[in-house]
Amino acid sequence: MVIRIKYGKTQEGRFLSHLDLMRTMERAFRRAGLPLAFSEGFNPHPKVSFASALAVGVTSEGEYLDVELQEEISIEEIKARLSEALPAGLVVLGIKEVRERKKSLTALINIARYNIRVPLEDSVKDEEIFEAIEQLRQASEIYVTRSGKRGTRQVDIKQGIFRIEGKIDNSNLELHADLQTGSEGNVKPAEVLAALERQGRLFSGKQPRIHRVGLFIVERGEVMTPMEC
Amino acid sequence: MESIEHILENEILPKVTKPLRYVGNEHNSVKKNWEEVKLRFLFAFPDLYEVGMSHLGLRILYHLVNEKSEYLMERVFAPWTDLEAILRQENIPLFSLESWRPLTDFDCIGFTLQYEMSYTNILNMLDLGKIPLKTKERDETYPLIIAGGPCAGNPEPLAEFIDVFVIGEGEEVILEMLDVIARHHEVFGKNKEKNKLLDTLASLEGLYVPSLHQIMHKEKRIVKRVVKDLDESYFPLKPIVPYMEIVHDRIMLELFRGCTRGCRFCQAGMIYRPVRERSGDVLKEQARQLVKNTGYNEISLTSLSTSDYSGIAELTKSLLDAYEKQQIGLSLPSLRVDSFSVDLAQQVQRVRKTGLTFAPEAGTQRLRDVINKNVTEENLLEVAEAAFYAGWTHLKLYFMIGLPTETMEDIEGIAELAYRVLRRGIEINKEKKRSKQPKITVSVSSFVPKAHTPFQWQAQDSIELLMEKQQYLKKRLKDKRISYNYHEAKLSFLEAVFARGGSELSDVLLAAWKEGCKFDSWTEHFCFDKWLKAFAEAGVDPMKIANEPGDIDTVLPWEHIDYGVSKRYLWEEREKAYGMKTTSDCRYGKCWDCGVCPGLDVKLSIKNKKGGGECGNQN
Numbered sequence: 001m002v003i004r005i006k007y008g009k010t011q012e013g014r015f016l017s018h019l020d021l022m023r024t025m026e027r028a029f030r031r032a033g034l035p036l037a038f039s040e041g042f043n044p045h046p047k048v049s050f051a052s053a054l055a056v057g058v059t060s061e062g063e064y065l066d067v068e069l070q071e072e073i074s075i076e077e078i079k080a081r082l083s084e085a086l087p088a089g090l091v092v093l094g095i096k097e098v099r100e101r102k103k104s105l106t107a108l109i110n111i112a113r114y115n116i117r118v119p120l121e122d123s124v125k126d127e128e129i130f131e132a133i134e135q136l137r138q139a140s141e142i143y144v145t146r147s148g149k150r151g152t153r154q155v156d157i158k159q160g161i162f163r164i165e166g167k168i169d170n171s172n173l174e175l176h177a178d179l180q181t182g183s184e185g186n187v188k189p190a191e192v193l194a195a196l197e198r199q200g201r202l203f204s205g206k207q208p209r210i211h212r213v214g215l216f217i218v219e220r221g222e223v224m225t226p227m228e229c
Numbered sequence: 230m231e232s233i234e235h236i237l238e239n240e241i242l243p244k245v246t247k248p249l250r251y252v253g254n255e256h257n258s259v260k261k262n263w264e265e266v267k268l269r270f271l272f273a274f275p276d277l278y279e280v281g282m283s284h285l286g287l288r289i290l291y292h293l294v295n296e297k298s299e300y301l302m303e304r305v306f307a308p309w310t311d312l313e314a315i316l317r318q319e320n321i322p323l324f325s326l327e328s329w330r331p332l333t334d335f336d337c338i339g340f341t342l343q344y345e346m347s348y349t350n351i352l353n354m355l356d357l358g359k360i361p362l363k364t365k366e367r368d369e370t371y372p373l374i375i376a377g378g379p380c381a382g383n384p385e386p387l388a389e390f391i392d393v394f395v396i397g398e399g400e401e402v403i404l405e406m407l408d409v410i411a412r413h414h415e416v417f418g419k420n421k422e423k424n425k426l427l428d429t430l431a432s433l434e435g436l437y438v439p440s441l442h443q444i445m446h447k448e449k450r451i452v453k454r455v456v457k458d459l460d461e462s463y464f465p466l467k468p469i470v471p472y473m474e475i476v477h478d479r480i481m482l483e484l485f486r487g488c489t490r491g492c493r494f495c496q497a498g499m500i501y502r503p504v505r506e507r508s509g510d511v512l513k514e515q516a517r518q519l520v521k522n523t524g525y526n527e528i529s530l531t532s533l534s535t536s537d538y539s540g541i542a543e544l545t546k547s548l549l550d551a552y553e554k555q556q557i558g559l560s561l562p563s564l565r566v567d568s569f570s571v572d573l574a575q576q577v578q579r580v581r582k583t584g585l586t587f588a589p590e591a592g593t594q595r596l597r598d599v600i601n602k603n604v605t606e607e608n609l610l611e612v613a614e615a616a617f618y619a620g621w622t623h624l625k626l627y628f629m630i631g632l633p634t635e636t637m638e639d640i641e642g643i644a645e646l647a648y649r650v651l652r653r654g655i656e657i658n659k660e661k662k663r664s665k666q667p668k669i670t671v672s673v674s675s676f677v678p679k680a681h682t683p684f685q686w687q688a689q690d691s692i693e694l695l696m697e698k699q700q701y702l703k704k705r706l707k708d709k710r711i712s713y714n715y716h717e718a719k720l721s722f723l724e725a726v727f728a729r730g731g732s733e734l735s736d737v738l739l740a741a742w743k744e745g746c747k748f749d750s751w752t753e754h755f756c757f758d759k760w761l762k763a764f765a766e767a768g769v770d771p772m773k774i775a776n777e778p779g780d781i782d783t784v785l786p787w788e789h790i791d792y793g794v795s796k797r798y799l800w801e802e803r804e805k806a807y808g809m810k811t812t813s814d815c816r817y818g819k820c821w822d823c824g825v826c827p828g829l830d831v832k833l834s835i836k837n838k839k840g841g842g843e844c845g846n847q848n
Binding site: 011012013015016017019020023024026027028029030031033036038042043044045046056057085087088089206207209 | 240242244248252254256473474478520522523524525526555581
């Protein structure tokens with residue numbers, strides 16, 4: 001059977017990289033005594049596939065993975081055993097059986113929703129912030145620098161910013177953003193912050209708090225969670 | 230005002246590389262209530278998290294102490310330079326992983342001494358913890374600074390910094406030591422009468438208190454503590470499972486302790502005597518629990534020379550049978566040079582492919598006899614053949630250069646041996662119609678004379694000579710199917726200085742640390758010039774320590790430290806080395822009277838077959 005697990009990364013788990021997370025999950029599955037199915041080949045590995053990676057330092061309440069098991073087990077039992085086996089920092093939020101899997105999670109998911117809290121520069125006025133956000137909305141293109149294996153390059157992220165709203169709370173900017181993720185492209189919250197910063201000294205330089213609210217699938221204008229499809 | 234914890238978590242750790250090194254919270258880590266315990270002990274590993282967490286000793290001591298309700302143990306590792314810079318700039322003291330408390334909040338801090346080149350990190354960690362470096366500068370209000378591990382075999386270079394050294398196997402003495410400290414606190418109050426406490430600690434077997442030794446106990450020998458029965462000894466069955474990848478990221482099943490093959494350069498082979506095995510049944514049960522409690526997909530059969538375990542074939546088969554279905558593999562980190570080992574390794578391949586590494590150590594039979602590495606050229610070629618036939622195409626070979634009596638002929642012998650192995654590989658690949666070329670990796674380290682070994686009196690080759698030998702091999706091993714690597718000779722030189730030197734090195738260490746030396750075993754940080762400056766400042770000639778031989782009358786800096794192996798035996802072994810006479814393994818016959826069993830009232834313990842040596846056996 002294939003099961004889909006919705007899980008969260010708390011404050012304590014937010015420094016796990018994607019690789020750390022993959023290792024940690026496999027070990028938790030093993031401790032939970034789940035009968036993992038393995039790939040064929042030279043060095044067989046468990047059949048686990050993750051939705052889009054979460055950046056180091058970011059918390060989340062809406063991450064997903066699919067895992068294949070050799071035997072049928074009740075969802076309640078899996079949930080109980082896995083909750084017990086997960087280390088601090090990771091929590092199970094939901095499990096369902098995936099009966100017909102047409103596409104992988106990365107191919108399905110195309111939106112990541114974030115809440116971002118950024119400490120503001122003391123002297124900055126509220127209007128300047130709203131102005132900067134509005135500029136971002138109006139811009140026809142927004143170039144950011146990405147570094148990869150072949151050096152750095154300029155990428156336009158405008159089409160990947162689906163929604164961006166902000167309000168001021170106690171010298172912090174609270175941003176809500178829907179950003180593109182998945183096999184079609186990815187926009188990182190840090191890139192959006194960098195684009196805002198370019199419009200003047202807005203932020204204090206203290207670390208922002210980034211929280212992923214969830215991952216969603218938009219198909220023909222309809223928004224679904226990976227648990228609903 | 231934000232708390233330090235808050236600042237660390239929200240402002241500092243997001244900026245450093247691998248923040249998981251510092252946050253703890255791993256599965257099976259232990260967080261205790263500070264108010265409910267009598268003593269708080271901090272285990273300090275003077276290197277990075279991923280190195281320290283791979284250390285079996287830490288796993289054993291951490292869980293042993295934490296299983297006692299009256300004590301707690303937390304961990305601290307050396308912070309990488311990026312975090313260190315921020316801590317210094319923000320004036321934040323180094324903190325423990327579990328409770329994020331500063332070092333000064335603990336009653337005791339125990340450093341493990343795994344290699345000499347971590348010593349500067351010890352000073353750096355104390356300093357980052359805002360603890361005065363020298364024993365005499367620390368009053369009762371500071372934590373007691375303890376150190377143990379293999380390098381405690383020559384404690385003098387650190388004697389000015391450490392309050393108490395633990396000689397021998399830590400799990401045997403740590404609770405006794407904590408009981409004494411706790412009782413002292415009850416009687417005299419916390420942080421009172423440090424000298425009285427040290428005096429009581431000095432009376433415990435296996436503990437060395439340098440500050441009192443010189444004045445009061447000059448004649449006293451400090452005899453190592455030893456676990457007598459491995460089946461009865463503590464072993465953690467719920468070890469910490471790190472989030473981030475560590476160097477040895479797997480279950481460690483400890484098959485046995487000690488090794489009596491008797492390689493004359495090997496410190497581990499002398500200081501961990503006698504051989505004590507754990508029973509197969511105990512190991513299988515431990516494996517079962519460790520698999521269940523960790524979720525690891527690999528079990529490492531840990532010991533010195535793993536294939537020497539008396540029940541190795543049966544144990545390997547039984548573990549593979551039990552865990553193959555779950556894709557849990559085995560690894561055999563240290564294999565003897567014989568075809569039996571290749572059979573074992575082949576078994577292990579059932580689940581996971583591994584590389585094969587063998588250590589002939591020297592290039593000629595003459596020199597292998599000198600060091601008592603009882604391996605012949607036929608053994609090695611046989612092994613290589615068996616491995617190539619079994620399907621391996623890549624073999625790793627370990628050698629050492631700078632060994633006593635070595636000539637350029639022996640160095641040439643390394644190259645010839647490598648080529649002979651390579652040629653066999655080419656032939657067999659041809660025979661088997663494989664298109665793949667064989668590959669041989671030749672790793673060459675430099676001999677470092679170590680305390681408590683037959684070669685403790687030996688001079689190390691000069692840096693220049695070591696480099697000449699390294700370059701010779703580099704020229705000889707130019708074949709593209711051979712990859713050749715060697716250790717930094719200057720680092721080996723410093724290791725020899727700290728392995729053989731005495732208390733005069735305290736000043737050097739302090740000066741080197743002030744020059745900025747730290748993480749010396751990390752190539753990107755090692756700076757020999759700073760060390761040379763430190764030696765000059767302290768007025769110590771390092772070459773006199775590393776490059777001049779001693780003789781039987783030489784008073785060695787570790788004369789008062791006793792691992793049970795007699796000086797007479799070590800000297801006899803040294804003499805036999807020069808006569809190219811070998812010494813057999815006492816597990817399989819004659820006892821050579823090294824002194825360990827009668828001296829420490831402990832027995833060689835082979836759990837899985839009849840016969841074998843018994844101490845005093847003269848046949």
